[in-house]
Amino acid sequence: MARDTRMVSRARRHRSSPGSGLAQTVEVFYTAFGPVRAEEIARTRRNEWFDPTLVDVFLAEARTGRLWESLGEPDLARSVSLMEPPDRILVATPERLDLTARAFAWIIDAKSPFTYRHSEGVARAAAKMTEHMGLPASVVHDQTRAGLLHDIGKLGVSNRILDKPGPLTGEECAKVKQHPGLTYEVLTRVAPFQNIAEVAASHHEKLDGMGYHRGVSAEELSVPSRILSVANAFDALSQDRPYRPAMPIEKVLTILKKESGQQKLSPDCVEALEDLVSKGEL
Structure with missing residues (x-):
């Protein structure tokens, strides 16, 4: 219970508005407690902390299982970088x-x-x-x-x-x-x-x-x-x-x-x- 409270406190420090910080909070709870608690905190704080539309999109992705599978990839940084639109990629010249x-x-x-x-x-x-x-x-x-x-x-x-x-x-x-x-x-x-x-x-x-x-x-x-x-x-x-x-x-x-x-x-x-x-x- 005490650890759960600390996770809420940590997540709260990283949010700046109801429409931001969802990814940060989900990651904190996913890492600490697993996907069920990550989904629960998003659902619980819907409207209060997070834009409900964003929460709904997140929960829909979570239900398919693809989201949690992607977080378990061995080279997560590379997977994220591949999502960058080609016209926005900056080459490290x-x-x-x-x-x-x-x-x-x-x-x-x-x-x-x-x-x-x-x-x-x-x-x-x-x-x-x-x-x-x-x-x-x-x-x-x-x-x-x-x-x-x-x-x-x-x-x-x-x-x-x-x-x-x-x-x-x-x-x-x-x-x-x-x-x-x-x-x-x-x-x-x-x-x-x-x-x-x-x-x-x-x-x-x-x-x-x-x-x-x-x-x-x-x-x-x-x-x-x-x-x-x-x-x-x-x-x-x-x-x-x-x-x-x-x-x-x-x-x-x-x-x-x-x-x-x-x-x-x-x-x-x-x-x-x-x-x-x-x-x-x-």
């Missing part, structure tokens, strides 16, 4: 994927006033460094996307932690350190971004193995991963944070060179960054 990455970067950076345009800054620095170091144009392109999406995992971290003006507790630090892993989980679930997932999620790794989230050492970090790590540190140190103001560029470079000397950041990548800064390209 490289241009559209770039726009998608940039749009998500804006969403990510809008989460906190202290990360305004951070993802774009990391993407720009990473792409410039990758090109400067002579890597192929395809890698430069991937680095742009990885930079734009590297912090998507932060959407899963509370702003009370991200914007905290003082030192973080051990528990809070642990939660922050989860975000690269969350980035990896998100990107590996999107087929066109799977190839950049590992690089994007490596932006806090260190050559000495003392970074996170995997704590891998130099042997397991690709050149693009090393570049992104330096680009991320460069842009982060150059921006305001809740616990400190933005640092002048000279101090930023001094810190990065020190870390490269301690085998935390790649000396080659830091040198490339410094060269670009000296030329006014960053």
Whole structure:
């Protein structure tokens, strides 16, 4: 009974008007209790929550059995995609994927006033460094996307932690350190971004193995991963944070060179960054 009440409460949160939320509510009850309860909740809430015409259509489909059979298909996502009218299908072209990455970067950076345009800054620095170091144009392109999406995992971290003006507790630090892993989980679930997932999620790794989230050492970090790590540190140190103001560029470079000397950041990548800064390209 208590679980049933929770399902009603959950379904109610997802409805915005009597004519919406039917599919959401049916799915909740179907998953939790099976088709009989799913049909019962739709019938019970007819007129009150849901448009009666929609409920009648749903119940008619449910009676045929085809609806419940379709929900049991092994590749449900593909089955749903095949229902899309041909004239409304959008192909995931490289241009559209770039726009998608940039749009998500804006969403990510809008989460906190202290990360305004951070993802774009990391993407720009990473792409410039990758090109400067002579890597192929395809890698430069991937680095742009990885930079734009590297912090998507932060959407899963509370702003009370991200914007905290003082030192973080051990528990809070642990939660922050989860975000690269969350980035990896998100990107590996999107087929066109799977190839950049590992690089994007490596932006806090260190050559000495003392970074996170995997704590891998130099042997397991690709050149693009090393570049992104330096680009991320460069842009982060150059921006305001809740616990400190933005640092002048000279101090930023001094810190990065020190870390490269301690085998935390790649000396080659830091040198490339410094060269670009000296030329006014960053």
